[in-house]
Amino acid sequence: MDQPVSSAHKLPIVLGVESSCDETGVALVTLDPDTGAPRLLGQALHTQVAMHAAYGGVVPELASRDHIRRVVPLLRQALAEASISLAEVDAIAYTAGPGLAGALLVGSAFAEALAFALEKPVLPVHHLEGHLLSPLLASTPPEFPFVALLVSGGHTQLMRVTKVGEYELLGETLDDAAGEAFDKTAKLLGLGYPGGPALSKLAETAEPGLVAEIKLPRPMLHSGDLEFSFAGLKTAVLTKVKAAQAEGVLNEAMRAALAAAVEQAIIDVLVAKSVQALKQTGLSRLVVAGGVGANRHLRETLVTACKRRKAEVYFPELDLCTDNGAMIALAGLLRLVGGATPKTAGGFSVKPRWPLIDA
Ligand code: KG4
Numbered sequence: 001m002d003q004p005v006s007s008a009h010k011l012p013i014v015l016g017v018e019s020s021c022d023e024t025g026v027a028l029v030t031l032d033p034d035t036g037a038p039r040l041l042g043q044a045l046h047t048q049v050a051m052h053a054a055y056g057g058v059v060p061e062l063a064s065r066d067h068i069r070r071v072v073p074l075l076r077q078a079l080a081e082a083s084i085s086l087a088e089v090d091a092i093a094y095t096a097g098p099g100l101a102g103a104l105l106v107g108s109a110f111a112e113a114l115a116f117a118l119e120k121p122v123l124p125v126h127h128l129e130g131h132l133l134s135p136l137l138a139s140t141p142p143e144f145p146f147v148a149l150l151v152s153g154g155h156t157q158l159m160r161v162t163k164v165g166e167y168e169l170l171g172e173t174l175d176d177a178a179g180e181a182f183d184k185t186a187k188l189l190g191l192g193y194p195g196g197p198a199l200s201k202l203a204e205t206a207e208p209g210l211v212a213e214i215k216l217p218r219p220m221l222h223s224g225d226l227e228f229s230f231a232g233l234k235t236a237v238l239t240k241v242k243a244a245q246a247e248g249v250l251n252e253a254m255r256a257a258l259a260a261a262v263e264q265a266i267i268d269v270l271v272a273k274s275v276q277a278l279k280q281t282g283l284s285r286l287v288v289a290g291g292v293g294a295n296r297h298l299r300e301t302l303v304t305a306c307k308r309r310k311a312e313v314y315f316p317e318l319d320l321c322t323d324n325g326a327m328i329a330l331a332g333l334l335r336l337v338g339g340a341t342p343k344t345a346g347g348f349s350v351k352p353r354w355p356l357i358d359a
C-alpha cells in the first residue's frame with residue numbers, strides 16, 4: 001500500500017525554482033516535525049527590477065539571460081542558508097507556467113537537468129498556485145476552504161480554494177490585471193517601473209482635499225458578478241492627466257492626488273468584489289496573494305472590510321507577496337504530501353499560457 005510521504009523516515013524536502021518573469025527565486029521547504037505545517041528552510045532571490053527599469057518594463061530576452069546567470073549562485077545560497085546538501089533534497093519543483101516562455105524554459109531546463117543528475121523526481125508547478133498557497137508559510141496560516149484574491153501583474157482572479165489542487169474560478173478580469181492598472185497609470189504619471197510600489201508611495205503624500213476632487217470610475221463595481229475590468233480606469237486617468245497638463249496644473253501635488261485617486265479606485269473594486277465573493281460562497285476566510293497584495297492601503301482596507309463581516313483575512317509574509325522560489329517549493333511539497341505522483345526528470349515543456357483550473 002502507498003505510504004503518505006510524511007510518514008517516511010525523513011520529512012520530505014522540496015527545492016523550488018521560480019523564473020517566470022523578472023525574479024529568479026530558489027528555496028527549500030519541508031514540514032515541521034511537530035506540527036506538520038510547511039516550513040521554509042532557506043531561500044535566495046534576485047530581482048531584475050534595476051536591469052529592466054531603463055526600458056520601462058520587462059525585456060523578455062534580457063530576463064532569460066539573467067535567470068541563466070543567477071540560478072546556480074542562488075541555489076548555493078539557499079542550500080547554505082538551509083544548511084543542507086543537494087543529496088538531502090527529495091524532489092525539485094519549478095514554475096512550468098504561466099509566464100514568459102524563455103524565462104520559464106530557463107527554470108524548467110535547470111530543474112529538470114539537476115533532478116536528472118541527482119535521480120530525483122520533478123514537480124512542474126502552476127505559478128498562481130504558488131501565489132495562492134503562499135500564505136500557508138505565514139505565522140498564522142489559513143485553514144481550507146477559503147476565497148483567494150489573486151492580484152498580480154498578469155492576473156486578477158477570485159477563486160474558491162477547497163483544498164490543495166481544488167480550485168474554482170469565481171471571477172476574473174476581462175482586460176487589464178490590477179497590477180497592470182497600477183503599472184500603466186504609474187507610467188502615465190511619469191513614474192518608473194515597476195509602477196505599483198512607486199504609485200503607492202506617491203499616493204501617501206497626497207492632500208485628501210485634492211484627491212476628493214478627482215472623480216474616477218469604479219469599473220464593474222455594480223455588475224452583480226465577480227468579474228473585473230481595469231482598462232477603462234487607465235483611459236480615465238489619461239484624460240485627467242491631459243486635462244491637468246493643458247491647464248498647467250500637473251505639478252507634484254496633482255500627480256500625488258491622481259496617484260491616490262487611482263489607487264483608491266482599484267482598491268474599492270478589489271475590496272467590494274472580495275466581500276461579494278465571501279457572501280456568495282458563504283466562506284469566512286479570504287486569502288490575498290500576488291504582488292498587489294503587498295499594497296499597504298489594500299491590506300488595511302481588506303482587514304477593516306473583513307472584520308465588519310466577521311471574516312478573517314490572510315496575507316503572505318510581505319517578502320513572499322511578489323514572485324519567489326518559496327511559494328513554488330511549497331506548492332510542490334503540498335502536492336507531494338497530498339499524494340500527487342511526481343514526474344520522472346528528463347525532457348521538459350513549459351506552458352506560457354495555462355489556466356489554473358487545468359493545473
Ligand atoms: O505577483 P507579481 O510579483 O508578479 C506577477 O506574477 O505578475 O506581481 C507584480 C505586480 C506588479 O504589477 C507590481 O506593480 C505590483 O505587483 N505591486 C504592487 C505593489 N507591489 C507590487 N502594486 C501596488 N502596490 C504595491 N505595493
Ligand code: ZN
Nearest residue numbers: 131152322323
Ligand atoms: Zn507572480
